[in-house]
Amino acid sequence: MRKIDTVRFGTLEVEKESLLHFPQGIPGFFHLKEWFLVGEDDNPIKWLQSVGNGAVALPVALPRSVCPEYKARIAEEDLEDLGDEGEICSFVVVNIPSGAPWKSTVNLRAPIVINHRTRRGRQVISLNEEYSMRAPLFSEEEREVLVAQVAPGEDLGVAEEK
Amino acid sequence: MLVLTRKVGESLLIGDEVEVTLVEVRGDSVKLGIQAPRSVGVWRKELVQEVARENLQATRGDVPTQVLRWLGRSPDRPSEKK
Numbered sequence: 001m002r003k004i005d006t007v008r009f010g011t012l013e014v015e016k017e018s019l020l021h022f023p024q025g026i027p028g029f030f031h032l033k034e035w036f037l038v039g040e041d042d043n044p045i046k047w048l049q050s051v052g053n054g055a056v057a058l059p060v061a062l063p064r065s066v067c068p069e070y071k072a073r074i075a076e077e078d079l080e081d082l083g084d085e086g087e088i089c090s091f092v093v094v095n096i097p098s099g100a101p102w103k104s105t106v107n108l109r110a111p112i113v114i115n116h117r118t119r120r121g122r123q124v125i126s127l128n129e130e131y132s133m134r135a136p137l138f139s140e141e142e143r144e145v146l147v148a149q150v151a152p153g154e155d156l157g158v159a160e161e162k
Numbered sequence: 163m164l165v166l167t168r169k170v171g172e173s174l175l176i177g178d179e180v181e182v183t184l185v186e187v188r189g190d191s192v193k194l195g196i197q198a199p200r201s202v203g204v205w206r207k208e209l210v211q212e213v214a215r216e217n218l219q220a221t222r223g224d225v226p227t228q229v230l231r232w233l234g235r236s237p238d239r240p241s242e243k244k
Binding site: 024026065093097104107109150 | 200201202203205206209210211212213214215216217218219220221222223224225226228229230232233
């Protein structure tokens, strides 16, 4: 067991075998090589929590839960590094702007791919050029309902680039 | 920045573990072959910068219960209503 202090979840005890190794880091966090997944079974959003920096946690989801027909094509070189395809699972990074969840997007182009046997992972850029890094998470109809629930009178629309 | 000239088929060594080979030149594009240890990421710069930006922004987000409910495909997700 290893005690890890995190900003979002307090102090967590994580078994060594549960740690995930990203030898190349993750874009934006190249120096952080050790991560682990936090989340509840019935919660579609999981968090990829950094071990080295307790303040860094990436919200991720299983691709099928946000895009039912999702099928990323991964370059051979990336797959080679990850090992057997039967041992691999993917997550997509979900971007939920604070206070404006209707503007949520999901990065379908660059899934985080993990080999659950070797516990190695990496974020890859898929060959699917049709996949956006900022695909809207909700349809327009859904956004309208969300706005009505969360912040009546707010502007609709997907998060603008900053 | 160091600028070197190479012919097709010739290589560069960066340190003793990274080798970059000029594979082909066609018009204004060059095809490069890169051999590097697994711990060294090789990325198209503009793409990896975009991924990094998305990741950094995602860590600042929060997940309100409404979003969770909808992602869980509960009956109040409008698109699921038939």
